[in-house]
Amino acid sequence: MSLTIKNVALAGASGNVGARVLDALLDLKFNVTVLSRRSTNFPTGARVKVVDFTSVEALSAAMAGQDAVIDTTFSPEVDTPLRLIEAAAKAGVYRFITSDFGLDPELPGVRDMPVFGRKKVSYDAVKKQAADNRLTYTVVACGAFLDWGLSTGFAGLNFQEKKAWIFGDGCNVVPWTTLEDVGKATANVLLHPQETKNRPVYVHSVFMSQNQLFDAAKEALGDEGWTVTYNDMEPLLQKVLADLKSGNISDATFSVQIQYCLSTETLAHPWARDDNSLVGLEEWGLEKVKGLIQTIANKVV
CATH class of the missing domain: 3.40.50.720 (NAD(P)-binding Rossmann-like Domain)
Structure with missing residues (x-):
């Protein structure tokens, strides 16, 4: 029915x-x-x-x-x-x-x-x-929240301090909306x-890796002055799981679990089925992503 x-x-x-x-x-x-x-x-x-x-x-x-x-x-x-x-x-x-x-x-x-x-x-x-x-x-x-992730630092990019905290090698392509x-x-x-x-x-706004988001940020905000850290997510995951078990809970207890998923192809990857057209969404291009980054950076820098 x-x-x-x-x-x-x-x-x-x-x-x-x-x-x-x-x-x-x-x-x-x-x-x-x-x-x-x-x-x-x-x-x-x-x-x-x-x-x-x-x-x-x-x-x-x-x-x-x-x-x-x-x-x-x-x-x-x-x-x-x-x-x-x-x-x-x-x-x-x-x-x-x-x-x-x-x-x-x-x-x-x-x-x-x-x-x-x-x-x-x-x-x-x-x-x-x-x-x-x-x-x-x-x-x-919808994957990860694109604008929220860029605004809060969850996506690993700190526009004010020009720091990039990369999940794993940063190459895994995932949905961001x-x-x-x-x-x-x-x-x-x-x-x-x-x-x-x-x-x-x-659904998705973009399929991008964290490295691609970082590249977009460098194009939007300038290539100079960035500090980049690549993080092995497995020991970080094990630490927050142990913290959770012991009751030592912080924001990282939850964010690291999601970031681990975003770094792992078997857990996060472009959708095999795409419903964007059904629900009226259009995929973003690079210029629109850069514009979003610039808008967010202007609010925090």
Whole structure:
């Protein structure tokens, strides 16, 4: 069964991904209900329901009449996405988009990483609900966030200090997608319910290696004065896994796991299936990437 999706509930609308998804949904004229833990201002056009996220019953009641639910919540605990999935199934929702937005959920090695444990549990749960109920699902696989990664240093490039921290040899080509493109792709999934039913949808702004991003940065900002460090990711991974086990947790505990994946071809590589055209995305050229780098650098330098 397929239907026209018009009424959409969005959880996590104030986050980096959620805010872009909300903008894209409103641009496409969906009837949007934001599910929020507290009263918050959101863009005009979005209806806001304050709901108890600890209660499946409350969430299910808030989802009544919705054709789709999008989860853009991000937190280490898995209870919230599981409750959202269960509530959507109880409410008779047709489509659920999980809070994944990363690497290929079909790759076992990816889901073996503790950092992706929440996503693995959510993916397994939504597939089970889809097998047992009316609910269908989509996962948006977008690789790493391009603009966020360049802005925060997660991509290994420090524009202010002109430092490059390279994962492995820096040669592995992976998908990178801007937050705006992630939002656009997610909203456009709902325009194609049959084509996106019960599967990952694979999107990207660019396929680039870290070295190629670094080269783009040098072209945009100048070749002189950079300090480059190449890092063996295996011992770094083992250290953060040991830290995680001992409870010595920091930001690196999680970021290094993802960076390890991005350096490893079996865990991160260009998509074999490309859904860009289906969801209205265009691949970026080098000049556009350089322009993004220049814009970000101007804000931090």
